[in-house]
Amino acid sequence: MRDLLKSPGPHEPLSPFAESVVDDLGLRGALDRRPNALSLGTIKLAGIARTIIANPGVVLLDEPAAGLDERERRELARVIRQVADRHGIAVVVVEHDMALILNTCDRIVVLDFGQKIADGSPDIVQADERVILAYLGEPIQAEPRAESVTRRRGNQHDAAGEA
């Protein structure tokens, strides 16, 4: 995997920034493994690592949790929150995993038939009658706080400590 994170080429060492991203995302142990030996969750985290190393201002994620198991989803949630908090990146995520959304996102924008029907904090959107009617059905609770990432901005110690 190490070669996938190098820029400009595979014969160059990882940049100090790339090294820090590898550590932030908990990928140090996977660096010298072949991609086909990695779990789907680790491959997805490696993709996010490559994105961050490119130093973007915005990251767009379309159903990043698809195919991941519960542990990998929790790790993905932690990483998404960390991408925003530690690197100041704006993240837009399309996702059906409500636990991941509720524990990770500052805001939820709900679309129905191509139009925005709600835009607000997770608590507000969860209670919105139009959202419940269009999508949620019954209210879905977030995971217990101890198992989730923090939504508080700028509290990097909490996010990092839950790796």
Place this chain on the structure above:
Amino acid sequence: MMPLVKLDGLVAGYGKVSIVRDVDLEVNKGEVVALLGPNGAGKTTTILTMAGELTPLGGVVRCLDLEATASLHGAHRAGLRPR
């Protein structure tokens, strides 16, 4: 603070068929925003248009300091163009 992503009256879709209609959205630095909705609601169409993969049919898509409009896309076949 200027938002890093700004959709203003976005109309997006495929060919002449609009899937997303008149959507406004702002995403600020360090903010995580989820797009939620049932299948076919327009979530992926919206995010693909933000990425420049789809040409907006109307409205304005602004990402970082770049802006894409329907006319610019039509003229240049580019995802994003400077203001």
